[in-house]
Amino acid sequence: MTSTSIPSRDRLIVALDVPSVAHAEAMIARLGSSVTFYKIGYQLAYAGGFPLVRALADAGKQVFLDLKMHDIGNTVARGVESVANLGATFLTVHAYPQTMQAAVEARAGSQLKILAVTVLTSYDDADLHAAGYRLGVRDLVKARAEQAKAIGVDGLVCSAEEAANLRSIAGSQMSLVTPGIRPAGSAVGDQKRVMTPARAIAAGADYLVVGRPVMAAADPKAAAEAIVAEIEQAKS
Numbered sequence: 001m002t003s004t005s006i007p008s009r010d011r012l013i014v015a016l017d018v019p020s021v022a023h024a025e026a027m028i029a030r031l032g033s034s035v036t037f038y039k040i041g042y043q044l045a046y047a048g049g050f051p052l053v054r055a056l057a058d059a060g061k062q063v064f065l066d067l068k069m070h071d072i073g074n075t076v077a078r079g080v081e082s083v084a085n086l087g088a089t090f091l092t093v094h095a096y097p098q099t100m101q102a103a104v105e106a107r108a109g110s111q112l113k114i115l116a117v118t119v120l121t122s123y124d125d126a127d128l129h130a131a132g133y134r135l136g137v138r139d140l141v142k143a144r145a146e147q148a149k150a151i152g153v154d155g156l157v158c159s160a161e162e163a164a165n166l167r168s169i170a171g172s173q174m175s176l177v178t179p180g181i182r183p184a185g186s187a188v189g190d191q192k193r194v195m196t197p198a199r200a201i202a203a204g205a206d207y208l209v210v211g212r213p214v215m216a217a218a219d220p221k222a223a224a225e226a227i228v229a230e231i232e233q234a235k236s
């Protein structure tokens with residue numbers, strides 16, 4: 001699905017970065033119909049959050065399970081099948097060829113889409129060198145994006161800055177999903193490279209992952225609505 005055919009509201013993914021299911025449920029109730037897509041990561045998933053994936057899917061919401069899987073192919077494949085049965089829409093894997101291949105094969109026939117994480121945004125060239133890599137961030141992101149495309153991965157997680165460059169590799173079929181979004185005037189926190197929702201959409205992002213600007217807002221529902229309005233305005 002190309003971004004032009006996705007309703008603006010469905011392009012906002014709110015990161016449920018909270019310590020318990022009770023916290024998550026309270027926020028989901030507060031956000032109500034303003035948010036249709038949620039991301040569940042390590043913190044909530046490992047605090048009993050997996051049943052929430054099915055509950056949200058049954059309630060008509062979409063779920064991005066940010067598990068960044070990476071293991072031998074068989075283990076990845078079986079894990080992906082289990083995630084598909086939970087009713088999730090997106091699942092992240094690290095962008096290693098074997099891992100991506102196993103994940104793409106295992107999601108066949110389900111509604112699940114695989115997103116590849118090319119290089120973690122906390123890594124710079126020195127970190128990659130220390131981990132034994134020959135390539136720097138820029139070249140490794142490009143190489144892995146090309147491999148993801150060749151393997152048939154459904155989308156990439158990338159910074160909004162990378163989105164413009166990656167679109168030429170990804171084409172119109174792959175989704176670009178970008179965290180590091182900060183509406184004008186909101187706190188940057190620990191994010192190093194941030195963009196406003198409007199600029200990220202203009203740079204080619206299909207989906208925006210937003211955590212604290214919604215979750216920590218005095219009025220989370222109003223914050224979500226403001227971002228949806230900004231997405232709507234940016235695409236016209």
Ligand code: C5P
Nearest residue numbers: 015017121179180191209210211212213
């Ligand atoms: O609160 P904030 O908007 O910074 O949250 C962004 C979310 O996106 C968090 O769940 C974070 O783990 C996730 N993320 C990120 N940068 C990446 C990949 C995921 O910030 N490169």
